[in-house]
Amino acid sequence: MRFVVLLFLLFSLNISAQLKDKDSVRFKTDLSLTGFWQGGNVETLIFRAAGNVDYSPSKDLRFRSQNSYVLQEFGRVKADEDILSLNFLNINPQKRLHPLALAFFSTNFRRQIDYRYIVGGGLSFKFLDKKKSKLNMSLTGEYEHTEFQTTDFKIDDYDGFTAINTWRSTLWLQGEYQLFENKMVLKHEFYFQPSLQDSDNFRWRGDLSLEFPIWDFLNFKINYYRTYESLVVVNQLQEDEFLTFGFTIKNYK
Numbered sequence: 240m241r242f243v244v245l246l247f248l249l250f251s252l253n254i255s256a257q258l259k260d261k262d263s264v265r266f267k268t269d270l271s272l273t274g275f276w277q278g279g280n281v282e283t284l285i286f287r288a289a290g291n292v293d294y295s296p297s298k299d300l301r302f303r304s305q306n307s308y309v310l311q312e313f314g315r316v317k318a319d320e321d322i323l324s325l326n327f328l329n330i331n332p333q334k335r336l337h338p339l340a341l342a343f344f345s346t347n348f349r350r351q352i353d354y355r356y357i358v359g360g361g362l363s364f365k366f367l368d369k370k371k372s373k374l375n376m377s378l379t380g381e382y383e384h385t386e387f388q389t390t391d392f393k394i395d396d397y398d399g400f401t402a403i404n405t406w407r408s409t410l411w412l413q414g415e416y417q418l419f420e421n422k423m424v425l426k427h428e429f430y431f432q433p434s435l436q437d438s439d440n441f442r443w444r445g446d447l448s449l450e451f452p453i454w455d456f457l458n459f460k461i462n463y464y465r466t467y468e469s470l471v472v473v474n475q476l477q478e479d480e481f482l483t484f485g486f487t488i489k490n491y492k
Contacts, residue, residue, distance in 0.1 A: 267293040273485030301332040320348040351388040377411040424450040442468040458487040
């Protein structure tokens with residue numbers, strides 16, 4: 240499975256290499272590989288791959304796809320394996336306030352989630368839209384379906400169900416800033432996602448990274464990633480966090 244996911248993440252870079260120069264502004268891709276490895280008495284591996292696609296077929300449409308894969312092993316025993324795909328279609332993105340549609344797919348080995356999909360839409364507002372500084376806030380509504388491998392949860396009200404459906408609302412905050420004469424790039428993405436039906440069912444995620452350009456198409460990357468989910472299976476913590484180091488390859492300057 241991990242090799243299939245990595246091939247999928249690399250696929251976007253292969254496509255971009257075949258595009259003409261005039262198309263490169265409309266089609267942007269990048270691939271980040273970060274992680275941590277320790278050998279010796281307890282072999283530890285934490286690996287994260289993230290591939291992004293940003294394509295604007297016209298000035299009225301913009302498609303963005305953010306795909307990530309996380310693997311953790313301790314003593315060569317798999318502790319976690321996650322897939323997350325966030326896909327957005329922005330309509331009239333040149334306007335300060337514009338609508339968007341979204342579709343998500345995810346899996347989570349440790350939290351025993353076979354799969355989860357989310358579909359919805361909302362509005363996005365651009366606080367900053369400069370070449371070196373971008374800040375967007377979005378408010379969306381979604382329908383969510385999750386298939387679990389178990390029926391035993393930390394919140395007893397959900398016991399007995401493997402499939403859980405709910406309507407959600409999500410507040411997003413995304414930003415990117417080129418600092419110190421483009422010697423450092425700060426990126427952040429945060430969202431809070433409560434259920435509109437059950438107040439005890441909510442989650443949030445924060446993703447913060449610093450990138451330091453090495454060449455035009457290669458950056459050194461430090462990534463801090465933290466998630467919280469209130470509805471988890473028994474014997475599992477609700478919060479996870481990762482600090483990883485690696486590189487970002489991209490097809491744009």
